[in-house]
Amino acid sequence: xxxxxxxxxxxxxxxxxxxxxxxxxxxxxxxxxxxxxxxxxxxxxxxxxxxxxxxxxxxxxxxxxxxxxxxxxxxxxxxxxxxxxxxxxxxxxxxxxxxxxxxxxxxxxxxxxxxxxxxxxxxxxxxxxxxxxxxxxxxxxxxxxxxxxxxxxxxxxxxxxxxxxxxxxxxxxxxxxxxxxxxxxxxxxxxxxxxxxxxxxxxxxxxxxxxxxxxxxxxxxxxxxxxxxxxx
Amino acid sequence: xxxxxxxxxxxxxxxxxxxxxxxxxxxxxxxxxxxxxxxxxxxxxxxxxxxxxxxxxxxxxxxxxxxxxxxxxxxxxxxxxxxxxxxxxxxxxxxxxxxxxxxxxxxxxxxxxxxxxxxxxxxxxxxxxxxxxxxxxxxxxxxxxxxxxxxxxxxxxxxxxxxxxxxxxxxxxxxxxxxxxxxxxxxxxxxxxxxxxxxxxxxxxxxxxxxxxxxxxxxxxxxxxxxxxxxx
Numbered sequence: 410x411x412x413x414x415x416x417x418x419x420x421x422x423x424x425x426x427x428x429x430x431x432x433x434x435x436x437x438x439x440x441x442x443x444x445x446x447x448x449x450x451x452x453x454x455x456x457x458x459x460x461x462x463x464x465x466x467x468x469x470x471x472x473x474x475x476x477x478x479x480x481x482x483x484x485x486x487x488x489x490x491x492x493x494x495x496x497x498x499x500x501x502x503x504x505x506x507x508x509x510x511x512x513x514x515x516x517x518x519x520x521x522x523x524x525x526x527x528x529x530x531x532x533x534x535x536x537x538x539x540x541x542x543x544x545x546x547x548x549x550x551x552x553x554x555x556x557x558x559x560x561x562x563x564x565x566x567x568x569x570x571x572x573x574x575x576x577x578x579x580x581x582x583x584x585x586x587x588x589x590x591x592x593x594x595x596x597x598x599x600x601x602x603x604x605x606x607x608x609x610x611x612x613x614x615x616x617x618x619x620x621x622x623x624x625x626x627x628x629x630x631x632x633x634x635x636x637x638x639x640x641x
Numbered sequence: 642x643x644x645x646x647x648x649x650x651x652x653x654x655x656x657x658x659x660x661x662x663x664x665x666x667x668x669x670x671x672x673x674x675x676x677x678x679x680x681x682x683x684x685x686x687x688x689x690x691x692x693x694x695x696x697x698x699x700x701x702x703x704x705x706x707x708x709x710x711x712x713x714x715x716x717x718x719x720x721x722x723x724x725x726x727x728x729x730x731x732x733x734x735x736x737x738x739x740x741x742x743x744x745x746x747x748x749x750x751x752x753x754x755x756x757x758x759x760x761x762x763x764x765x766x767x768x769x770x771x772x773x774x775x776x777x778x779x780x781x782x783x784x785x786x787x788x789x790x791x792x793x794x795x796x797x798x799x800x801x802x803x804x805x806x807x808x809x810x811x812x813x814x815x816x817x818x819x820x821x822x823x824x825x826x827x828x829x830x831x832x833x834x835x836x837x838x839x840x841x842x843x844x845x846x847x848x849x850x851x852x853x854x855x856x857x858x859x860x861x862x863x864x865x866x867x868x869x870x871x872x873x
Contacts, residue, residue, distance in 0.1 A: 477706045477752075505797045512755035515795045519751045520709075523744035546800040555791035562787050563747045565737045568778040 414440040416469070417532040417577075418525045420517055421445050423458030425602045425625060426536030426580055429592035431466055433579050434534045436595055441468040442528060444521050448513075449478035454613040458603040465601060470528075474520055492607040494618040498627075501620050505544040508606055508620070514547035518556055518576065526564045531572030538580045538588070553578050585628030593632075600637040614639040646672040648701070649764040649809075650757045652749055653677050655690030657834045657857060658768030658812055661824035663698055665811050666766045668827055673700040674760060676753050680745075681710035686845040690835040697833060702760075706752055724839040726850040730859075733852050737776040740838055740852070746779035750788055750808065758796045763804030765792075770812045770820070785810050817860030825864075832869040846871040 417439035421427045435441055443466075445459040456473065463471040492508065514537065521533050537548040546552060553576050560574040561567045567574050580588050592599065604625045605615035615622050617640040629636045649671035653659045667673060675698075677691040688705065695703040724740065746769065753765050769780040778784060785808050792806040793799045799806050812820050824831065836857045837847035847854050849872040861868045 474709045475707075476709070505801070509797055510755075511758040512751055512796055515754060515791070516748070516751040519744055519748040522747060523742075526743040546797055547795045549794070552791070552794040555787070555794050559747070559784070559787035559791045562781070562784040563779045564744055565741055565778055569737070 414438055415532065416440040416442055416525075416528045416530040417534055418442045418444055418521045418528065418530055419468075419534040420521055420536065421459050421463060421471075422536070423455040423460075423462060423602060424536070424604050424621075425585075425592070425599060425628075426538055426588060428462050428536075428597055428599070428602045429588050429595075430534050430536040430577075430580060431462065431468075432592055432595040432597045434532075434577070435466060439532060439534075441466060442524070442530065443468045443471045444517075444524060445471065445473045446476050446517055446520070447473055448476035448510075454603050454605075454608050457613075458601060462601050465598065472524060476516065476520075492616075492619050494607075494616070496620060496623070498623075501624075502544070505546065506620065509545055512547070514545075514552075515556070518560075522560050522564065522574065525572075525574070526566045529566065529572065531567070531574050532577060533574065534577045534579070536580050537578045538583065538585075540582060540584050548581070550578075550581055553581065584631075585624050586631035589628045589634070590632055603638065609641050612639065612641075614641045616641055646670055647764065648672040648674055648757075648760045648762040649766055650674045650676055650753045650760065650762055651700075651766040652753055652768065653691050653695060653703075654768070655687040655694060655834060656768070656836050656853075657817075657824070657831060657860075658770055658820060660694050660768075660829055660831070660834045661820050661827075662766050662768040662809075662812060663694065663700075664824055664827040664829045666764075666809070667698065671764060671766075673698060674756070674762065675700045675703045676749075676756060677703065677705045678708050678749055678752070679705055680708035680742075686835050686837075686840050689845075690833060694833050697830065704756060708748065708752075724848075724851050726839075726848070728852060728855070730855075733856075734776070737778065738852065741777060744779070746777075746784075747788070750792075754792050754796065754806065757804075757806070758798045761798065761804065763799070763806050764809060765806065766809045766811070768812050769810045770815065770817075772814060772816050780813070782810075782813055785813065816863075817856050818863035821860045821866070822864055835870065841873055844871065844873075846873045848873055 421443040557576045566572045604621045606619040653675040789808045798804045838851040839848045
């Protein structure tokens with residue numbers, strides 16, 4: 410590493426995974442540039458959480474990007490489809506859930522790639538995870554590798570040899586329990602994070618029954634801990 | 642081909658190349674779904690041109706997507722950098738021009754991929770061209786191939802085998818003269834299109850001196866034709 414910190418772009422949703430990823434980028438000595446998307450998700454509480462986390466980490470820059478959601482029809486996260494509740498881990502592992510948003514990670518990583526180029530950054534960090542939640546196609550290692558290969562052919566900075574694009578997804582093969590354990594060792598305050606797909610619209614409290622809440626609670630329980638965020 | 646037309650998503654900027662590409666998708670029997678981006682480009686006249694062209698072609702759907710430009714700093718197309726004028730073709734071929742927008746085609750194709758998935762479409766058409774304008778990294782065949790490979794790993798529709806994503810860039814190895822000749826054979830009315838990087842802010846007339854105007858005029862001249870749009 411050079412004497413000054415290299416800039417990295419970190420996708421920050423305000424959730425447990427992306428916050429742990431931010432802490433890992435910090436631990437590796439990168440200058441942190443956090444990017445958050447407002448894409449018509451039903452839970453604005455995520456944006457507020459991302460803001461608090463970015464402030465607490467003292468990031469160099471925090472971009473909140475508005476995404477036009479018209480291209481994103483047909484997901485329970487952006488429409489009136491019901492979020493599934495109280496499913497077992499086995500049920501979650503069957504097929505691709507209705508919370509899937511078409512090409513979401515491709516769009517997010519593309520914006521991160523554009524911003525990284527203007528910062529002369531090659532390192533992109535994202536909290537994708539393929540273990541607890543195997544259903545999303547754009548959370549798998551083979552997808553990330555293909556995106557990285559494409560990205561290195563896409564930009565002026567990479568083609569001119571000034572940067573080599575690397576998509577870091579350090580959590581991709583970890584369980585939720587492993588993610589939490591590692592994050593705690595790096596000093597992450599998980600009370601700042603939010604994971605729920607269907608939070609209370611007034612209080613922002615987590616529902617406790619969607620797939621994301623259930624996986625989060627299981628991750629804390631497997632570490633012998635209880636989760637400190639508010640549940641309905 | 643089945644009895645009913647297969648849906649395709651066509652990137653439509655309102656320019657000569659994308660309009661020719663739209664005509665080629667029509668000639669191949671696809672149902673046309675046009676996608677146009679409003680990304681803070683200085684020339685809003687492009688959006689108006691895209692609307693007129695979409696109407697004239699009778700497209701099934703036309704989405705105009707707003708893109709947050711904050712991630713796109715540092716291009717003459719989205720900022721106050723000067724657009725180069727009166728350059729020779731040799732000068733244009735040297736290096737990547739200041740009109741390059743970071744990761745633009747990657748972002749555009751990512752949105753097209755998302756929309757295509759909601760339409761159950763696998764065919765994406767885009768008017769990239771690598772011959773007249775070799776400087777843009779995201780107009781090269783090797784970039785398009787890498788994007789296509791990534792796209793087939795990215796979406797629920799492709800992973801479940803319902804669609805195979807194909808990125809059609811039929812103009813990629815054609816000269817501007819060849820593009821115009823082929824478009825005319827398909828009945829394209831080029832008076833509806835706009836190519837200028839720096840049009841008159843009041844009248845919308847083309848400057849006639851930016852790289853894009855010069856390449857356009859050369860393409861018409863090589864066909865023994867004059868261009869019917871208004872120039873300053």
